[in-house]
Amino acid sequence: MTETSLPKSVTARAGTNIALVKYWGKRDAALNLPAAGSLSLTLANLGSETTVRFAGDAGTSDGRDRVLFAGAPAEAKFAARVQRFLDLVRTRAGLRLPAEVATTNTVPTAAGLASSAAGFAALALAASRAAGLRLSPAELSELARRGSGSAARSIFGGFAEMSTGTRTDGADAVAHGLLDEQSWDVRLCVAITAEGEKAVGSTAAMDRTALTSPYYQGWLASVPVDLEEARAAVLARDLAALGPIAERSALRMHACALAADPHILYWNPATVAAMSTVKGLRARGTLAFFTIDAGPHVKVLCRTADAPSVQASLAATPGVMRVLVLAPGPGANILHEK
Amino acid sequence: MTETSLPKSVTARAGTNIALVKYWGKRDAALNLPAAGSLSLTLANLGSETTVRFAGDAGTSDGRDRVLFAGAPAEAKFAARVQRFLDLVRTRAGLRLPAEVATTNTVPTAAGLASSAAGFAALALAASRAAGLRLSPAELSELARRGSGSAARSIFGGFAEMSTGTRTDGADAVAHGLLDEQSWDVRLCVAITAEGEKAVGSTAAMDRTALTSPYYQGWLASVPVDLEEARAAVLARDLAALGPIAERSALRMHACALAADPHILYWNPATVAAMSTVKGLRARGTLAFFTIDAGPHVKVLCRTADAPSVQASLAATPGVMRVLVLAPGPGANILHEK
Numbered sequence: 001m002t003e004t005s006l007p008k009s010v011t012a013r014a015g016t017n018i019a020l021v022k023y024w025g026k027r028d029a030a031l032n033l034p035a036a037g038s039l040s041l042t043l044a045n046l047g048s049e050t051t052v053r054f055a056g057d058a059g060t061s062d063g064r065d066r067v068l069f070a071g072a073p074a075e076a077k078f079a080a081r082v083q084r085f086l087d088l089v090r091t092r093a094g095l096r097l098p099a100e101v102a103t104t105n106t107v108p109t110a111a112g113l114a115s116s117a118a119g120f121a122a123l124a125l126a127a128s129r130a131a132g133l134r135l136s137p138a139e140l141s142e143l144a145r146r147g148s149g150s151a152a153r154s155i156f157g158g159f160a161e162m163s164t165g166t167r168t169d170g171a172d173a174v175a176h177g178l179l180d181e182q183s184w185d186v187r188l189c190v191a192i193t194a195e196g197e198k199a200v201g202s203t204a205a206m207d208r209t210a211l212t213s214p215y216y217q218g219w220l221a222s223v224p225v226d227l228e229e230a231r232a233a234v235l236a237r238d239l240a241a242l243g244p245i246a247e248r249s250a251l252r253m254h255a256c257a258l259a260a261d262p263h264i265l266y267w268n269p270a271t272v273a274a275m276s277t278v279k280g281l282r283a284r285g286t287l288a289f290f291t292i293d294a295g296p297h298v299k300v301l302c303r304t305a306d307a308p309s310v311q312a313s314l315a316a317t318p319g320v321m322r323v324l325v326l327a328p329g330p331g332a333n334i335l336h337e338k
Numbered sequence: 339m340t341e342t343s344l345p346k347s348v349t350a351r352a353g354t355n356i357a358l359v360k361y362w363g364k365r366d367a368a369l370n371l372p373a374a375g376s377l378s379l380t381l382a383n384l385g386s387e388t389t390v391r392f393a394g395d396a397g398t399s400d401g402r403d404r405v406l407f408a409g410a411p412a413e414a415k416f417a418a419r420v421q422r423f424l425d426l427v428r429t430r431a432g433l434r435l436p437a438e439v440a441t442t443n444t445v446p447t448a449a450g451l452a453s454s455a456a457g458f459a460a461l462a463l464a465a466s467r468a469a470g471l472r473l474s475p476a477e478l479s480e481l482a483r484r485g486s487g488s489a490a491r492s493i494f495g496g497f498a499e500m501s502t503g504t505r506t507d508g509a510d511a512v513a514h515g516l517l518d519e520q521s522w523d524v525r526l527c528v529a530i531t532a533e534g535e536k537a538v539g540s541t542a543a544m545d546r547t548a549l550t551s552p553y554y555q556g557w558l559a560s561v562p563v564d565l566e567e568a569r570a571a572v573l574a575r576d577l578a579a580l581g582p583i584a585e586r587s588a589l590r591m592h593a594c595a596l597a598a599d600p601h602i603l604y605w606n607p608a609t610v611a612a613m614s615t616v617k618g619l620r621a622r623g624t625l626a627f628f629t630i631d632a633g634p635h636v637k638v639l640c641r642t643a644d645a646p647s648v649q650a651s652l653a654a655t656p657g658v659m660r661v662l663v664l665a666p667g668p669g670a671n672i673l674h675e676k
Contacts, residue, residue, distance in 0.1 A: 213556075214553075214556035214557065214559060214560040214590065215552075215553040215556045215557075215590075215593065215594070215597070216556075217556065218551075218552035218553045218554075218555065218556045218597075219552065219553075221552060222552040222597075244600075247601070248599055248601065251596050251597065251601045251603075252552065252553075252596075252597045254593075254596070255553065255592075255593035255594070255596040255597040256553070256593070256597075258589050258590075258592070258593040258596070259553070259556075259560075259589065259590045259593040259594075261586055262582075263585070263586065263589045265589075265610075265613070267610055268610060268611075268614075269607030269608065269610045269611045269656070269657065270607065271610070272603075272605055272606060272607045272609070272610050273607045275603070276606075318607070319607065
């Protein structure tokens with residue numbers, strides 16, 4: 001493809017997603033292939049917006065890709081990760097041009113709110129389109145996965161399921177949509193319990209868990225049951241069935257990491273207090289169920305009608321700083337193309 | 339043995355013990371046989387004192403054993419458990435007399451401070467002696483185990499190791515001493531983080547874990563390594579080696595229970611805060627290591643010289659109510675015999 005036939009620039013956005021059946025462990029680090037499936041909810045509001053332009057003058061003075069984050073040059077580690085991702089896109093498109101990538105995030109970065117999921121889903125869509133490729137949702141999911149395992153799910157709106165796949169090239173390790181964002185009236189209330197970066201990044205934590213936790217095989221063996229039950233509950237729009245599976249999956253993920261050596265503990269006192277708040281809500285008849293990612297925040301799934309009271313209870317929990325109420329959101333989409 | 343040849347009454351005491359390699363899971367519920375070994379520290383100060391008298395007039399008006407707890411008739415469930423234990427002693431001694439048992443506890447009952455360990459160790463010694471038996475430490479340990487799995491270790495002072503045993507009758511599922519209470523100058527600082535009974539009793543929690551946790555087999559497989567390393571560290575009096583093993587074992591026990599369905603979470607916010615305090619102490623060069631039993635309290639092993647500063651740091655931790663500093667204590671012993 002020649003430079004002149006490419007779009008001048010493409011801007012895409014994607015929402016972050018929160019796994020209800022957790023993703024923890026890779027079967028191939030280079031290809032980012034998951035060791036087990038997962039099931040997630042893509043969220044509106046919290047996401048990434050990314051603009052990509054491939055052109056002779058798009059790169060830096062030394063011919064590398066120019067990567068901007070929130071308007072400023074991105075830090076070296078993140079820029080290198082984006083550049084490696086763009087190499088995949090260039091290879092696929094038969095393109096040799098440098099790119100300018102400008103990304104902004106409405107997810108607190110690296111704080112357990114899955115910023116990389118939204119970021120790489122938006123980047124996969126914007127970069128592939130800017131390179132002249134028209135990928136199917138499954139192909140986009142596969143591409144996004146190479147950037148971040150959880151990004152494969154943010155290609156889809158609402159509830160999505162990620163498959164482990166069996167192929168060594170990863171072509172079947174992709175997500176698919178289960179129920180779009182319009183189809184089930186639920187909310188996710190996110191209780192923020194700390195500021196700043198999480199203690200251990202999830203890739204490093206997954207590696208340590210796989211190598212040292214005596215529970216890692218038990219974890220992997222438990223996921224297919226959770227997935228099957230969670231999928232059925234989502235398709236039936238049955239919150240009372242889905243909630244306990246989500247709590248079980250989250251706690252087993254954390255338990256598996258806690259058993260690593262050295263142990264990995266993402267919780268702070270407010271994390272435990274917020275779990276207790278959720279159990280209290282349930283004891284009083286509110287269908288509310290928590291999940292926790294690789295960070296200290298507590299995310300509570302409930303019916304839309306119950307979200308105000310869930311939010312208020314979480315906000316009144318000692319140590320909880322603020323509570324975001326998030327709706328299901330659409331999958332990755334193009335905002336504009338010039 | 340005739341009534342007249344029996345001592346009029348025997349009073350014994352035993353200290354509670356805290357497992358550093360945790361006991362979690364039974365291979366035989368009726369005989370209280372552990373599914374894996376464990377290693378513990380018996381403590382001074384916190385314990386049980388029990389007086390036993392077998393005599394025709396010792397029982398209640400309907401011929402049952404009279405069981406007093408802290409001077410008042412014990413609650414029915416506890417009394418029944420003591421009566422079943424006394425039946426074992428009577429069978430062994432060829433005795434048919436009822437008993438009066440008066441027990442007092444200096445351990446907060448059923449709050450994760452292992453009150454049953456001290457209680458059944460003291461009862462095993464007092465009741466066997468009052469019934470005219472002279473049991474070896476290993477025989478006492480076996481007998482105590484029938485009352486409570488962890489009681490087998492409180493027969494011994496200082497550091498003790500409990501064996502799983504291989505016999506179906508449990509005769510080799512007994513503890514033995516590793517290092518007596520005089521031989522290593524350490525302290526256990528107990529940060530009390532809640533009042534009252536724990537959420538799930540340990541026997542019920544062990545049962546649920548064995549039946550529903552996908553991590554139970556991984557837990558059992560991990561214990562022998564912990565035991566071997568912990569034993570070597572105790573014999574070498576090497577706190578820097580023992581501490582991380584103790585933390586690993588405690589967290590794996592909690593993680594195994596957390597993965598049960600429904601999950602079992604013993605922690606409260608202060609539990610997590612106290613763990614963080616311990617890590618902070620270590621970061622500042624103090625050898626301090628936590629363990630947590632089936633309850634919310636955090637127990638911190640340190641050198642005697644460091645105990646005041648460890649106590650102060652724990653006491654300043656949000657949610658910690660008070661901190662007990664406990665020394666290694668002797669095994670079960672006779673206080674008086676009339």
